[in-house]
Amino acid sequence: MHRFDYLEPATLSEAVALLAQHGARARVLAGGTDLLTALKEGWERPDWVLSIGRVADLRYIRYDSRDGLRIGALATVREVETSPLVRKHYPVLAEAAGTLASVQIRNLATLAGNVCRASPSGDTLPALLVLDAEARLVGPSGERRVPLARFFVGPGRTVMEPTELLAELVLPPPRPGTGAHYIKHSLRRAMDLAVVGVAALVALDGETCVDARIALGAVAPTPIRALAAEEQLVGRPITPDAAEAAADLAQAAARPITDVRGTAPYRRRMVHVLTRRCILRAAELAQSQGRLP
Amino acid sequence: MSAHLGPTPLRVVGQRVPKVDGVDKATGVAQYTVDVRRPRMLYARLLRSPHAHARIRHMDVSRAQALRGVRAILTYRDVPPVVHAGQPQPRAGSLARDQRILEDRVRFVGDGVAAVAADHPDILEEALALIQVDYEVLPAVFDPFEAMQPAAPSLHGTDRNLVIPPFIVRHGDVEQGFAEADYIFEGRYETSRPMPAYMEPDACVCEFDPSGRLTVWISTQAPFMVRGSLSEVLGIPMSKIRVICEHMGGGFGAKQDLYQYPYLCVLLAQRTGRPVKMEYTREETFVAGRSRHPVVIELRQGVTRDGRLTARQARFVANSGAYASHGPGITRVGTNALASLYKCPHVYIEGLCVYTNAPIAGAFRGYGAPQAYFALESQMDEIAAQLGLDPIELRMRNMFQPGDRGPAGTPFREVMLPACLQRGAELIGWAEKRQRPADPGPIKRGVGVACQLHSATSYPAVKEAAGAVVSINEDGTVQLLIGAADLGTGAKTVMAQIAAETLGVGLDAIRVVSGDTDVTPYDIGAYASRTTFIAGGAVQRAAEDAKRQLLDLAAQELHAEPADLHVTDGVVASRSDPGRRIAVKDLVASPGGRSARTIVGRGTFAPRNDYSFAAQFAEVAVDTETGQVEVLQMVAVHDVGRVINPTTAEGQVEGALHQGIGYALMEDLVVDGVSGKALNANFADYKMLTALDMPKIYVELLESVDDLGPFGAKGLAEDGVCPTAAAIANAIYHATGARVRQLPIAPDRLLELIP
């Protein structure tokens, strides 16, 4: 394993200063479930490893009905999965978090780490995309907010500068009458990466779909939104035919590859099946939500 | 009749006693090979070929040699040019001499080309990277059918790249059999390349003492084979080699023949005069371990309108990979299995074992039978469906009878398949579930069945024997020395139970000593399904021998007839006059002050074989839109003769089902058809079922009465994995109408087959 020095800042500003100093030769360590593998396998050879584990005030999940949800960089995937706030207001995020790896990994892995890793198959990413999540980044020249829809640029690549940290993820307050669902398609029930991941969010006004989001994982170099499929749904009731038509468009948006986990034609076909199922389930949830007092 | 004349009820055999080494393992005290550390120990690793087939033109190790901390480097120029089989000869007569310790030729991606020993494991990678190898890349072949073509590159200079001449099983006249058939069924079945994926990676530590005696700690199923092969290949007398393997973290068959690394580790220890440790990385256990053989089976059967088999013709083509390993043996067992299971008057089966430039396939639980039964039991299901017969009924119509000859050529003493089928059908609710109307919606459920029968030993290919020694301590406790290794199966516990039962002492009086060639009697190795059956038989005989000596002594002391005496709870007493009694400890070490008596019982057991039977039932739910299969439950009914320890016996079947379901659905080392590289040589991409993927399983053990093995025990270890894949494939057919003929049953392929 490549030799590196280990840094352990205690505050966010200290962390930002150290990153500014070492930049591209440093890697941020959160839960380490991705980074440690990369170090051991030699895929990453940083000279500095900067742990944010001791940075105060990064481990939180906060909600208010005006600003929505804020998830600090050290909140673990397991905390997101089990948070009563997340389960109540953004159940699809808890659902997606619960599909990642295993409980042991989820206890270490951070949600922010899953975002920064930017794997096309990252399990929480489609859910975060349909929830319109934004990343709050801090760097030497201050901070900026980037919607996740514009955050990913390729497998493992994001718009973040090497000197930037992801401080928190921000989700707008949920609108009433929405339902959302995530389907992870994998060979095993645990410890497996998605062959295809689909998240769908549907907002209904009575029977009519007034808003829709569909995001696909593991079928393109980044997680993607299926915008044409979303548009197809808006302005009409969600019927099996409507879901089928949207699924056609989602399938057309997918650009999967063939690898050991699945062939491109199979992945494309699954995008269709799973998008249809996901939309119908989201609509069901939206309806039952609408019926609540 | 008075009670004491009848058979004594068993006290220890048949009990769910915990493992005798359970505490050591649970507390981490048990020493595995990877735990062995010696003073001044060096660490070694192999440089592995990136090419599937190449000749080495030139090697330059000077830069690696110059690296600080590097102590020795071996290339093909530094090792004895002995051609050998990776096992001592003659062992089976079925292993081919086709390997050298190192050679100027590599035959698969991962073949070793050099070995480096260094002060610290961290230097090894750098040292290996500094070795320069100039390869002349040769054409490679990965498919056994292509390898048999005249133009194919030749791996070992054999005819059509065959490892052994075709192995043929023939009886009757298949032409006549097909002429008598009303229908003929044909299918081509293709199996995958699963890995044993044992917990403990292959490892050894080799150390010479100043007088030239070699000690080898090694994770092996067969310490005596290791000793024999090291002796044969390196020219060291057996009396100067001590092989130790006290605990091991699994082997599943793969850790019983040697290739490269133990020989190299010994040579490095010799060269440096220091202990040397070699330990595989997980990736190496995939690329340089042993897989189950991928096999193509072309199967053709004739059957009458009323469901009687008239003819069976088949070709069993096994992909051996780059070396023979156990290819000859599994070809023989697989071909014999294909010829068996159900009565068929006219049979012609040809078994071929072919070298290719793929990683080495070897012995792995089932040894050719899982492949054969996948094909045979899938086709039986197809025949039943076509004839409109219940799959169980079709099997009953073709059932063997006691006295018929089994796959190993010996007659069946009993045929327990009907009982297994009947009980399994009850447990799973077969009649009702077969009639169930098709599920609405995309998820369809179905049930399927498959059977197996299996021989506990490798007879007649190997004439096996096991030895045991029972020695009574001065306080009446017992040392039990067995040559057999315990792979983690609980063999030591079962051996202790057999000894305790036979001797009439408590289980806690027995100390089991195993896995040390300096101490224990010979045993050929823990493989097949043999240890309880054969080694247990040796233990029983050794204990009987010791007991006879005890009773003779007691008869003198008590002035009684030996036949009138019995031993219970460590006390010898007269049956006719229970007041006459003496403790075993007082017999051995007399309180009167004379020196202790030596009571040593010896036992060897070299039986032919015995057959065990099983029927497994699977219930599945298939998502017909995604091709995903969920196994809802497995019911496994096994006849294993007497169950010595129900917990360890059930554990064998449960573990086998885990591997069997994995075999059916996902376990497969994928080898790139162009480069020959393994594409998923790690646990992220090589998929095994997790605990969450395991369905409900019901294991029921039937205990047929058979007196050949110890207390009537038969073999069990391999059986559980043999029928599972076919049972699942047949359940998938019942659920969806898709007939799967290829393993693993991957969702994308299944989706193509669903009508």
Ligand SMILES: Cc1cc2nc3c(=O)[nH]c(=O)nc-3n(C[C@H](O)[C@H](O)[C@H](O)COP(=O)(O)OP(=O)(O)OC[C@H]3O[C@@H](n4cnc5c(N)ncnc54)[C@H](O)[C@@H]3O)c2cc1C
């Ligand atoms: C066995 C195993 C199974 C897995 N299974 C899954 C799975 O099913 N689904 C899935 O989506 N993922 C899976 N993963 C991947 C991994 O667990 C997740 O991506 C996890 O969320 C990463 O979080 P972490 O905190 O461990 O990140 P780390 O490993 O600490 O970091 C990951 C990357 O993000 C960067 N980073 C982390 N935090 C920040 C920050 N605040 N600011 C800037 N950069 C940052 C790091 O520098 C690094 O490049 C698995 C991993 C393992 C080891």
